[in-house]
Amino acid sequence: MSEFRLDLERTARIGFGEAIYCAGKSVAQVTAILESDPARALLLTRLEPAKFEALPATVRVRLDWDPVSHTAWQGDPAPLPEAAGPRIAIVTAGTSDVPVAREATRTLRFSGHASTEIVDVGVAGLWRLLDRVAELRRYQVVIVVAGMDAALPSVIGGLVPGVVIAVPTSVGYGVAAGGRAGLDAILASCAPGITVVNIDNGYGAACAALRVLNALLLHNKEVPS
Structure with missing residues (x-):
């Protein structure tokens, strides 16, 4: 049985999706989550440098990882509005x-x-x-x-x-x-x-x-x- 169940309907319910909190998860668990649906856009938080480097190269290459915030995303983020500036x-x-x-x-x-x-x-x-x-x-x-x-x-x-x-x-x-x-x-x-x-x-x-x-x-x- 899988050790995780993604909340795939969260965006429809509350307007924004689930984030994968990586602190406390093993490299194997983070890898399994990301490989469960490589095409799905996912946000990851608290992905420390050592854990990021330990991920398989085939997984790392799909991630936009930021060394300052220790966040990453798989896939493309939602598009920005065309006209409105930052609110x-x-x-x-x-x-x-x-x-x-x-x-x-x-x-x-x-x-x-x-x-x-x-x-x-x-x-x-x-x-x-x-x-x-x-x-x-x-x-x-x-x-x-x-x-x-x-x-x-x-x-x-x-x-x-x-x-x-x-x-x-x-x-x-x-x-x-x-x-x-x-x-x-x-x-x-x-x-x-x-x-x-x-x-x-x-x-x-x-x-x-x-x-x-x-x-x-x-x-x-x-x-x-």
Whole structure:
């Protein structure tokens, strides 16, 4: 009996497909999943370099693997809309947060959505953020990725009207390491209406953004212009 069952109807149910979480899976298990239907487009997350290199060459050649985010996809991602520009910005407090942010970027791209990355605008140099506020206010969704005390989501939450999705990261010294300090700080934020996902969960933040955009699309279809 197979050790896995792909959720082939997820896109029809909720608007985006299943991702293959590779951490904890053996090379043999990842290989079996990918070889079960080589023509099927699949998103893979947490595919570490050693595990990627251990996959059979015939499997690796089919994958678009990103060494920063440790994500990969088999097959072609969904096409981007022809006219509309990115509706999602992905903001990081520091460059150390980029791997988590890139996981969100790649997840969105696989699902047919472009995004704009704005890197290294943390509160330690607040002028860097203030230079981009007018730009950030144009996006429907802003994903904010921050470690340490994760103050950046609260600041952005008080400056922009769009949906703010916060991702605490495990970046930091001492009590900040592991990300719990950042998670607690965001949950206790005085900026109302911030959505929070789990520590280092760029994939989850992207899925939350997809739900927002899908809801907007459904609303636009149902309401006559």
